[in-house]
Amino acid sequence: MNKLHTLAISSVVALSAGVSAAHADKLTFYCSAQEDWCQLMARSFEDATGIDVNMTRKSSGETFAQIKAESANPKGDVWWGGTGDPHLQAAEENLTAAYVSPMRDQLHDWAISQATSAGDKTIGIYSGALGYGYNTELLASNNLPEPACWKDLLKPEYKGHVQMANPNSSGTAYTTLASMVQIFGEDEGFEFMKGLHANINQYTKSGSAPIKAAGRGENTIGIVFMHDAVKQAVSGFPVKVVAPCEGTGYEIGSMSIIDGARNMDEAKQFYDWALSTDAQNLALQVNAFQVPSNKGADTSPSAPDMSTIKLIDYDFKTYGSSAERKRLLQKWDEDVSVLPQ
Amino acid sequence: MIFWIIAGWVGYLILPWYGVEDGFFSFEWLIDGYPFDDDYAPAAFLIGQGEKLWLAPLLLPLLAPLLVLRLKKSDPNYARILILAGAAGFAWLMAQGFGIGIRGFTADWLVALFGELDDRQYGMGYGGLLVASAFLFLFTQGIAARGAINGDVFVVSAIGGVIVIVTTFVFFPIAKMLFAAFVTEDGSYSAMVFASKFFDDRLWGIGCLYGARCGAAWNSLFLAITVGVLTTVLGLVFALVVTRSGFRHKRALRALTVLPIITPPFVIGLALILLFGLSGTVTQFVSDLFGLQPTRWLYGMPGVLIAQTLAFTPIAFLVLIGVVEGVSPSMEEAAQTLRANRWQTFRTVSLPLMRPGLANAFLLGFIESMADFGNPLVLGGNFDVLSTEIFFAIVGAQYDQGRAAVLAMVLLFFTLSAFYAQRMWLGKKSYTTVSGKGDAGVHPLMPKGLAIPVFLAAGIWGLFTVVVYGMILYGSVVELWGVNNTLTFKHYVTAFSVRIEDSGIRWSGAAWDSFWTTIYIAAAAAPLTAIVGLVTAYLLTRQTFAGKNAFEFGTMLSFAIPGTVIGVSYILAFNVPPIEITGTGIILIVSFIFRNMPVGVRAGIASMSQLDKSLDESSLTLGANSWQTFRKIILPLLRPAILAALVYSFVRAMTAISAVIFLVSAEYDMATSYIIGRVENNDYGLAIAYSTTLIFVMLGAVGLLQLLVGRTKIGRRTQFGSGEKP
The missing domain is CATH 3.40.190.10 (Periplasmic binding protein-like II)
Structure with a gap:
């Protein structure tokens, strides 16, 4: 009797095991x-x-x-x-x-x-390394010089031609902000962001939107990851990719x-x-x-050939932490985003 | 009554108590360890195994109704036992559901009272659901037995049912969201958090007065008022052209106004970019012609305004056409007999009588603009509005549910204020002009001074719409817009290709998954929306009961709540037990039902008020109960309203984005959220091709509906005849 009982149980167990194995993974x-x-x-x-x-x-x-x-x-x-x-x-x-x-x-x-x-x-x-891309046709039709460094983007002739994402909504843009702070130091980095702010025509919501807009001819220069810019160029849009001369984050x-x-x-x-x-x-x-x-x-x-790009020693631990991120974003919100353009 | 007692026991003894992970309609649990496996066991088996003991007290209210079986209905104990058992059971069910969650007790004071609980529970499943409904309907039967609403069980149960589902799926999530606005980072509540988020410069800043940017709240308000006014004026223009002019191609005009309603929301925005963007066709042409420097004027308020006006004018038109037609010609003729000229007649008689329509049209435009998500996303530029801000507060790098809740409250405040203002403005004046007396007059034509600008506006808008839609169609068949204009069907192939393999047809196109999900969800939501809407309309028009006004307000509330708010609140409310439906198709269906229900209610009320009450009365005198009357007399006469509700909810389910974007999941991706993903990815060709397909699918659905409505009209006469005979 006892044996039968065990047998029954074990067969039930086996059965249910078989059934669950038959589950599609x-x-x-x-x-x-x-x-x-x-x-x-x-x-x-x-x-x-x-x-x-x-x-x-x-x-x-x-x-x-x-x-x-x-x-x-x-x-x-x-x-x-x-x-x-x-x-x-x-x-x-x-x-x-x-x-x-x-x-x-x-x-x-x-x-x-x-x-x-x-x-x-x-x-x-x-x-992937950070950089920017520009629409060659628009650059030419507006008679603008070809930019090569981060600081070039501050020139007044680019006013209304530069686009980047909003660091509050996009990881790409936050990487940009953190890279500038690491390349130039915090004070000068924020000065850079303020100067850039004057030339920005739109802070997009999504990170790669600026270069997509540049590809379609809706914007001239977009600050994005270089591989996103390369993709636009390969897709047939008139986009040229720039690895900024001061070095860049990734x-x-x-x-x-x-x-x-x-x-x-x-x-x-x-x-x-x-x-x-x-x-x-x-x-x-x-x-x-x-x-x-x-x-x-x-x-x-x-x-983009990573060996030819000057990469900074990006501190992921510090700049990836919630506290530092919150601090930088708040500072950007209060010091940069409210300035008139 | 016996039915619900049995249902309660079935739910408790036989069906799995908790939600089955594989999905509501998957029955794999039947062969997978049921009824002993914890995940699938009914409540009784769980208790038998010594688990989830907090479900045990439910036995008592389940047993109690059995006593009633021997009592007569007139016995006061009959009602008393049912009410007590139903209420106690339901209350305990709620209490345990909210009290015990995935991590044991959900509130600190419960832990303090009973100590830490080692066990946990997931969301309710079939069993829980059935037992809850059983308690609810036992309770309503008790109420009815006490003599409420003449002891009418059907009506009391219907009222109880509607109240419970509206509370669950409208009030509960909204309340939950409002609480989220007060939560601090460590999880406690504080009014300071709310204040700091509420008095934020990004929300209320007035920088735009001196060159910087304005807060999202002002932007939204200004935009919504402008869109409301513009769409109302344009809607009126079209209504006047159709009813009061000798215009020949009225059918074509009507068709043109239907188009934007069945267009996925951001497609118009895309077409505008391709026309008026920095490198748009029109921009290039104009700049070449006049040697002007092209600008990005489209991005920001102007672009959003144009897109929303295009998209929402048809809604204003549909509201106004009925009102403009309804103004009694005899009034206008009387004015003319009194020697008023056409212009005076229009200004002093016709226009004031259109006030309810104008107010409704404005309100709709205002709310639609406030809730619109797609157009500001594509065209907004630096012009922040509440709906997109809410979205990015939730999904942005700063992930702040509290901020989203605060923004949602501001949005809700605006729409409810508009709702209230509209009621105030209309006041208690009578606008009735259609009476039982025959009215054989003919509408006068528009005054000349009005006709010219009206035709001009209608012409420009009509031409604009044709161009925009032409662009949409064209954009779906070119290789790469603006760069390579070779004609190709490759976007349609990518989206909708089909491969035939040995195992049958393989839907290999990228869009099929979301396409079928959308059809399935839309088709499931439409009939449910119609049912809930019509039952509510029936209660509102045919029955009187205490608290009817509050009841009406509750059912209409979800209409004034923008979709973004619904989306956020549903996530907050339904991701945890007792109702745990995020990531399923059910949450999408539920959100559509309660978003679109007010339209079903309105359509139902409108047609039910046309049916003479004596029809019901004669049915009741002949011994039918109110359920039989509803089913056999009222329902068949309501076919046009049913079909209107069906098509509206079907179309809305296919084009809605604002709530959907929060609720889609891996398994249930909807067409609109898929398309917006493509747009984000610069894949305009595919996005537009998909949208075009959806437009044609919906045209087909609307056409099918019109065919059915046409048939009902003919069939109606015979039904009237046969309905009276038996």
Whole structure:
């Protein structure tokens, strides 16, 4: 009798185990890169593993807001792409989980230092340098000189020709602000922002909007990440990319696993896969010109050559922290954004 | 009554108590560990296993109604037990739902009282939902048994049901959001936080008077008033052209005014950029012609103003056409007999009688402009308005829910004030001109001095609309706008390509996912909106009960609340138990129902007031109860109203963006939010191609509807005949 009982229980257990194994594996994937890249990553991961991927693309700010709003009850599993600051912020607020991938030895140092500065809660997947691009036709038709340095943008003849995103809503613009503070020192950096403010025709909401507007001929100079500018040029728009002579800051596009993910195993599987050369080579198919973090991955000939760009030693730990970010943004709000243009 | 007692027990004993993670309509739980698995177990099984013991007290109010079965309806204990059991059950259900969340107790004082709770619970599922409705309807049956509304169970239950769902999906989220405005960073409440966010220079600054920038609140207010006035004037112009002139192509004009209603919201903004932007077609042409330096004048207030005027004029027109037609010609003829000339007649008789229409049209334009999200996003430049500020307070790098809540309160204050001002202005004067007496007059033509500017305005607007839509169509079939104007269908192919494989059709286009979701959500929301709206309209026109005015205000409130506010408040309210529906399709459907319900209510009230009450009375005298009367007499006569509500909510569900942008998720992405993503990505071709497709899909839906409405009109006569016979 007893034996029968055990048998019955074990068969029930086996049955239910079998049923749950038959469950399709799935992954909820928050993506903050460009749409076609996100699509390609999701579909390729599905093809590589057979795991169903549910992908939402939102900007890194939106995704951070969503993860924070859902923190009591996480819905997402893995968050891939977008500038590193919100990933660091999420790590700081314990919204993401620590994970050490076996793929680490294949990565560039900057990708791993991103991870160690956040207690292994995020990792670098690509990097891109800040710069600007201009519409060559508009520059010519307005008889403007070709700019080459950050300080060139302060010249009065560029009044109404420069566009950047609002640092309050865009990670790109915040990186710009933090880079200026690091290149010129805080006081001079803010003086630079004030001078720039006089020439700005619009603070856009999204980070890459200024160069897109420049591509369409709605704006002359856009301060953006260089790979975004390169993409416009490759798409056929008359855009020229500039690596400013004073040196420049950069971003590290990151990836994190969401704390309390419902599909933790699949999330880790994705994480490892996303660091592989196969996954990182996909970028070239969608004209994403960032530098991949895997040493073995291919780079595009159109991509800006990182070795020729003067990069500053960007302090991600300090300038990625919530407190410093809040302070700088508030100072920008009070000292810069209210000035008449 | 027995039905609801059984329903309560089914909900408690058989259905899974908590929400099933895979989705409301997924039945995988049936084969996956049910009924013992924690995630899928019914309440009774949970308690049997010694878990979630706080659900146990619900047994008592479930048992109590069983006593009633042996009592007569007239027994005072009958009503008393039902009311007590229903109220106690419902109250306990709410209390435990709000008291215990994902991390144990939700409030500090509960922890202080009972100590730390090791357990936790997720949102309610089928079981919880069914038990809650059972308690609610047992309660209303009790109330009815006590003699409320002549003991009419159907009416009392309907009132109770509408009150509960409106409270849950309108008042509760709004209240939750208002509280968020007072939360400090460490989670406590403080009025200072509210004050510091409220008296912010970015909100109320008046810098634009001296060269700097104005606050978003002033910008929004100024823009909304201007748009309200402009759309009302233009709407009136069109109404006059259609009703009071010899204009021949009235049908074409009507068709033209329908277009913007079925256009996804930011498409007009895109077309304007392509026409008038720095490198726009018109800008280039004009600057070449006159040797002027092109400017970015479009970005900011002018662009938003033009786009909103284009988009919202048709709404004003639709409101005004009925009113302008309704002004009794006999009044105007009387004025003319008294030797007033055409102009005097128009100014002193016709125009004042149109006041209700003008006020309504202005109000609609005002609210639509306040809530509009797409146009300011695309064309706003440095012109900040409340709706976009709210969005970026939530999604921006500064992530500040409190600020979003404060901004939403300001927005709500503006729209409610406008609502109130409109009522004040109309006052209690009578504008009735349509009476039972025959009215065989003919509307006089417009005075000459008015006709010329009216035709001019209508002509310019009409031409402008044609050009804008021509551009939209053209923009969807060129390679890369402004750079490479080769004709191509590649955007349609990218969006809507279909591959045929061994396993069947594979929808490989990038847009299919969001397209099907949108159709599915819109199709699910439309009938529900119509039902809720019509039942409410029935209660408002046909029944009298205490608190009816407050009831009416509550059901209309969600109309005055801009979509952005709804979106934010839904996120705040429904991401945690007891109702946990963010990230599902249900939250989208629910938001559409309560956004569009007021239109169903209005349409229902309008047509129900045309039906003579004696119809219901004769049905009731013949022994039918009010449910049978509603279903067999009123409902069939309401077909036009039902269809109007259906099409309106279907179209709105496909074009709405302001609330949707907060509520979409990985699985449920809507067309409008997908398109705005493409726009952000400079992918204008795809965005416009998708929008064009949506326009044609909606045209098809509207056409189908008109066909159905046409049929009902013919069928109506026979229904009148057969409806009276039995």
